[in-house]
Amino acid sequence: MKRPEVPAPLLVLLSITSVQFGSAIARTLFDDLGAAGVTLLRLAIAALVIAVATRPRLRGWSAAAWRSALLLGVVMAGMNLIFYFALLTVPLGIAVTVEFLGPLLLTLVQTRRLLDLFWALLAAAGVVLLGTTNSGGAPIGGLVLAFLAGLCWAGYIVFSAKLGGHVPGTGGLTVSLAVAALLVLPFGVEGASAVFHNPALLIGATAVALLSSVLSYGLEINALRRIPTRVFGILMSLEPAAAAVAGLLLLGQRLTGIEVLALVLVMAASAGVTLAAPKSPKNTERKEPEHV
Numbered sequence: 001m002k003r004p005e006v007p008a009p010l011l012v013l014l015s016i017t018s019v020q021f022g023s024a025i026a027r028t029l030f031d032d033l034g035a036a037g038v039t040l041l042r043l044a045i046a047a048l049v050i051a052v053a054t055r056p057r058l059r060g061w062s063a064a065a066w067r068s069a070l071l072l073g074v075v076m077a078g079m080n081l082i083f084y085f086a087l088l089t090v091p092l093g094i095a096v097t098v099e100f101l102g103p104l105l106l107t108l109v110q111t112r113r114l115l116d117l118f119w120a121l122l123a124a125a126g127v128v129l130l131g132t133t134n135s136g137g138a139p140i141g142g143l144v145l146a147f148l149a150g151l152c153w154a155g156y157i158v159f160s161a162k163l164g165g166h167v168p169g170t171g172g173l174t175v176s177l178a179v180a181a182l183l184v185l186p187f188g189v190e191g192a193s194a195v196f197h198n199p200a201l202l203i204g205a206t207a208v209a210l211l212s213s214v215l216s217y218g219l220e221i222n223a224l225r226r227i228p229t230r231v232f233g234i235l236m237s238l239e240p241a242a243a244a245v246a247g248l249l250l251l252g253q254r255l256t257g258i259e260v261l262a263l264v265l266v267m268a269a270s271a272g273v274t275l276a277a278p279k280s281p282k283n284t285e286r287k288e289p290e291h292v
Helices: 006-026 032-052 062-084 092-099 101-111 114-132 140-166 171-192 198-222 229-236 239-251 257-276
Strands: none
Touching: 006 032, 006 092, 006 198, 006 229, 006 239, 032 062, 032 171, 032 198, 062 092, 062 171, 092 101, 092 114, 092 140, 092 239, 092 257, 101 114, 101 140, 101 239, 101 257, 114 140, 114 257, 140 171, 171 198, 198 229, 229 257, 239 257
């Protein structure tokens, strides 16, 4: 008897949960490993696990493929490192909400519909609320870092799409993760070295790599084989909410009513842009499975 498949939307929701709880666990390691140290260990462990699992074939890569992999590695390094630095001062739910503006802006630029102006204003209203709240939970410096991480996320989407056109499968991702780890190495090696004095920290770092990179990537790739990218995009709009829940449960970070409203506005803008986007004639694979 054929085993029933897990519904694709459930796979996406599991991936979202995996990513955000991975980020929450990462935050708990900052005191021991530092934000850069956690970033380095996450990227390096993820690259190693995916390389061992998939054994990518690099022979025969074109110069364009290597160039795309290197560029993707650069934006991945920035995306992860800057986001973790943002988490030092900004609650997880708020950081993900602001970071989400990167992919949202990319979608707005690509669609250029009049209705998109409304969605852009809606998202902007959410950010203004975050920047003007008196709760003290979202300092401007941290919000700027989260936004920069979001711009890197937009770059990740662009360059991963280019790499996917040159290299099938996960070989490109493995190389880009390794490049990102090398770029973060000078910033994170001192913090990451704490695992030699306290090997138990490596358990947490491995959990972060598996939850935020390896497991989420596998879940989303399988989901995208069975659902339209439009549905995937709408489900991904739940990321800020999942981050807020993970921050509350694992970090004790409670959001104010204004911050929750801002989160809802950005989520609504993301879902609205996805719904308003013109339908693609093919269900091509979305190229941004990994995120911070």
